[in-house]
Amino acid sequence: MKAVVYDGPRTISVKEVPDARIERPTDALVRITTTNICGSDLHMYDRRTDLQPGTVLGHENMGEVIEVGEGVDLVKVGDMVCLPFNVSCGACANYNQGLTAYCLVANPAPGMAGAAYGYADMGPYTGGQAELLRVPWADFNCLVLPPDAREISRQKDYVMLSDIFPTGWHATELACVQPGDSVAVYGAGPVGLLAACSAIIKGASKVMVVDRHPDRLRLADQIGAIPIDDSKVSPVDQILEQTGGVGADRGCEAVGHPSAADAWT
Numbered sequence: 001m002k003a004v005v006y007d008g009p010r011t012i013s014v015k016e017v018p019d020a021r022i023e024r025p026t027d028a029l030v031r032i033t034t035t036n037i038c039g040s041d042l043h044m045y046d047r048r049t050d051l052q053p054g055t056v057l058g059h060e061n062m063g064e065v066i067e068v069g070e071g072v073d074l075v076k077v078g079d080m081v082c083l084p085f086n087v088s089c090g091a092c093a094n095y096n097q098g099l100t101a102y103c104l105v106a107n108p109a110p111g112m113a114g115a116a117y118g119y120a121d122m123g124p125y126t127g128g129q130a131e132l133l134r135v136p137w138a139d140f141n142c143l144v145l146p147p148d149a150r151e152i153s154r155q156k157d158y159v160m161l162s163d164i165f166p167t168g169w170h171a172t173e174l175a176c177v178q179p180g181d182s183v184a185v186y187g188a189g190p191v192g193l194l195a196a197c198s199a200i201i202k203g204a205s206k207v208m209v210v211d212r213h214p215d216r217l218r219l220a221d222q223i224g225a226i227p228i229d230d231s232k233v234s235p236v237d238q239i240l241e242q243t244g245g246v247g248a249d250r251g252c253e254a255v256g257h258p259s260a261a262d263a264w265t
Ligand SMILES: [Zn+2]
Pocket: 038, 039, 040, 059, 060, 085, 163, 164
């Protein structure tokens, strides 16, 4: 199959690699139809991790199930599925507490909890920026989608369920956004925009998004948020003005990783 392979820092290429295949009875094999490049991939691309050269990247994936192991009950061949990036066994003690990102079983490295596709130190699972993806513990790790997931235009929405949309949603959970709140979101990359979108879904009365890239601010405007360009105005003054001098009820920070400094200078 063809796959996106990490060859070393800032060196990535599309190569022929061995086909992903069913390895255990609880696996499914998915033909990838849509996949994303994530900001997290840049940590590996820029050598902020110890990713092994030869790794197939890609943890934001969706596609069609083309084969299932004999231990798979719920997922069927032909199902369109989204694959949340955290791999979990669906049975361990952490899973039972809802901590699916810290599965005690999926990552065989000593002392490590949690696994993901195509990611440094997250277990042996190859990524989905490829034609085929092996999905372990498929009954748990496949989110079966409605029939319209065959439409490519809908796939661009559904694939966001693999990582970015829940990440943005989680920012609003951490911020305890309630209906009627005013919300300030710093950063209008994919996570910030989907945090803004999530706040709107939750009934926020006003969502303000601070960034300095015109294309991102346009998208914030399109989803119904108030764009604030902090290269032109003071975001603090703007937020105070928008909130009658009180300030935002809630805040979501979607910039803070040090690597963001590259993009902001
Ligand atoms: Zn991601």
